[in-house]
Amino acid sequence: MKEKVAIIGVGMCKFGELWERNLIDISLEAGMYAIFDAGVRGTDIDGMVIGNMSAGRFTGQEHLGAQAADIGGLGDLAAYSVEAACASGGAAVRQAYMAIKSGEHDVMLVIGSEKMSDVTQSEAMNTISVASDFEWEGMFGATFPALYAFMARRHMKEYGTTEEQLAKPTVKNHANAAHNEWAQFQRPVPIEVVMNSGLLADPLRVLHSAPITDGAAGLVICREELAKKYTDTPVYIESSEQRSDTLALHDRQSITTMNAVVSSTKAALNEAKLDLKDIDVFELHDSFSIGEIILTEDVGIAKKGEGGKALDEGITEIGGKFPVNTSGGLKARGHPIGATGVAQIVELALQLRGEADKRQVDGAEKGLAVNIGGTGATSVVHIIGR
């Protein structure tokens, strides 16, 4: 009775500040690579969903679904976009998953994309802030670096997390991205450089923070029985869960845990009938390094308060027990908002297919991605298996 959903194609464009390209251009590149990878024809695709947060503000174009179907030459199909702030990409993957499971669609193209560098930095920061509770946070200058700084400071106070530990996700993720040809920053960065980079919002520094990025990622997904027609290496979406929390950080009982991440991860493991120890590779939403530390705890890799210790022990490195952000994560792969959640699934699929080159986790069979919106008001969790 239960329909399994397969991922049969993945694609990316190289993330970065892509001054010479526009949103539709990069979206189609990622989508077309996914289509080529899947070996499907355009006419096989009967639906498309785009994860995008704010093309209306960043680029002055909405109605992206119809635009991509049109310019991509995919013809007359269902095409639309989905928004859940920085979790727009993960939400788009989930929509496509439900579209297939519902029987309404056979083969879906998922594109996550965002073009952020065509506006000024201050305009970009304003637009990112509309993913917070703007009336109660952004309006008063509590931008995301400030909100995550509250979380970091509180985590340091409650659990003794150190500035050195705060720097470690960046060091790890840059080292991983050095082996990822699609990453925005493909070079390692020493811990001293991170710890001495400019302060954004004390204690958070520039190099604790994901960059402003242009980029797109794509997936082709379909029903299980169709998958074998197209590929010998399908991977499967074993579960998809999404939850929400208060939009404003100040409304939460604790600002050092993200309840929506806890509940969606638990639900996803439950649905896939897996324990955390069964998961071989993780993509966790590290828009700020404190985010990765908190998510490591909320997912269950480390006990609450011990995310810093897990970094000290190397547990989340490639070769460690629970490798996190083998792709380089948001910090080093880059964070084009709507693309991130899709790019996470691309990375997991490559890992499970054994195609992750020098960043490969040996024998990876199950992967888990957490894509969050805002300071955790939305959490989308996917478990991918082969």
Place this chain on the structure above:
Amino acid sequence: MKEKVAIIGVGMCKFGELWERNLIDISLEAGMYAIFDAGVRGTDIDGMVIGNMSAGRFTGQEHLGAQAADIGGLGDLAAYSVEAACASGGAAVRQAYMAIKSGEHDVMLVIGSEKMSDVTQSEAMNTISVASDFEWEGMFGATFPALYAFMARRHMKEYGTTEEQLAKPTVKNHANAAHNEWAQFQRPVPIEVVMNSGLLADPLRVLHSAPITDGAAGLVICREELAKKYTDTPVYIESSEQRSDTLALHDRQSITTMNAVVSSTKAALNEAKLDLKDIDVFELHDSFSIGEIILTEDVGIAKKGEGGKALDEGITEIGGKFPVNTSGGLKARGHPIGATGVAQIVELALQLRGEADKRQVDGAEKGLAVNIGGTGATSVVHIIGR
């Protein structure tokens, strides 16, 4: 095997220029009325989808799903928004339909909403234009009134459609809205007034055009077997189809027909195993009066070119063979972009439940809604039955 999806609750806020209210306020009013109407508890709802086009530009707040879940007190659930320009509402209904059919959700809240009057008229016009192919249309001043004027002029040339016929959808829809307490304009308007109203883009006049509106509409939908627990008068989504066409009007072979409407209507009738003559009541997207004329033809109520004649003959009036826009349509109920597609389904549900007061179509058993984006680049069609 095939899962039916029931509509068990409907809600609206009164449409209009709601200066004193904000987007979340009107969204929650519509959603809460739908919840009360359904008789569900907030805790019964396990997912929410919001149809909205451009809150980021109109109101400076995105991440609407998490915000509505938070402020509405619905707790920890999957919440996100869907964008397909003026078809965002219809696309949201379709997402919820697939979410239920997929088995991932049991009871979904659908909200369509837009707050358009908090920006200047020119800013509103710019934002509406980002639903066109902005780089090739809006950028050159081809706003929607201009694009629809091309369609109207061509329709007049090809088929002899008259200025009097162009005015008739407005007269009919205002007469219908006089009996709809949620409509923005609850008064009839004589044909002379329509024909002498200010020119927007020759031959289209102000009173051929849907207004700028604030408003929200809500639905509660669930699996068939749950529906009977909550209500004695469920209606069912018998089919849901969505298609796309070129984003720019100038890329089409004909600008007097909307291919996506033709194909999605055909698919929806096919899926529901119905003929057009089985449909008792229609909601057709009349953002401009020429739009209603073209849709009347593309849906099959009139032959191509004879949409004007159908108006002359009264076929689309209440009491006629194929009543169109009993609610007042976009013209008179108002057109808060993301709300429209949801409000159409609210009207059909009321008609099928026999609760449409003085605008009731006697014995209505099946209803069909067409919600389009842009000049028809997206078309979403739903057939509702009891």
